[in-house]
Amino acid sequence: MRIFLYSLFLLFSIVSHADGERVNIASFSQNDINSWQTKIFSGETHYAFSTMDGRTALHANSTASASGLFRKVSIELSQTPILHWSWKVDNVLTGADERTRAGDDYPARVYVVFSGGAAFWRTRAISYVWSSKQAVNSHWRNPFTANSQMVAVQSGSERVGQWVDERRDVLADYRRIFGKEPGKLDAVAIMTDTDNTGASASAWYGDIWFGAK
Incomplete structure (x- = not known):
């Protein structure tokens, strides 16, 4: 992540999105990338709409590069705590320890970011x-x-090449990981990155939304 969350904090000008049961974050199936911004770290991952397996999605290609896309939002997790998305990867990155700086690369990431307000050092993700x-x-x-x-x-590689639909209770994850209650969720981001390992990765991102369940 490097300084991704701090960069997002500095760019925050929060826009609220809410319709009760579903909060749409990304409509990639509709070729819609409006409201998303680019953050480049080292080289540029290429993002473009494409159709695969009859589904329109955002295709990411990275070779020794790291750049992400983010959208500023304002999500009240007490109302819509469940994050939904779909993704597919064409390969996994092997041969490096992901828990080290040299191995901190992934074929696909979905971030949720919580601003610390004026105390930017409290920004969590x-x-x-x-x-x-x-x-x-x-x-x-x-x-x-x-x-x-x-x-x-x-x-691992068991589901490589397959579309996978995901569902995460972000509120429960935050409590489990950080041991406290979160504030509002301020940004969502995606990234395919290979800058630390110098490898190549390809991934597909489908629609992203929050829901009550």
């Missing part, structure tokens, strides 16, 4: 990742910042 070998549902400290925790939602 959960990064849901497709891991190469960590146990599913395990979490660990990001090697670049203690305020970010990684969660392995998928792991």
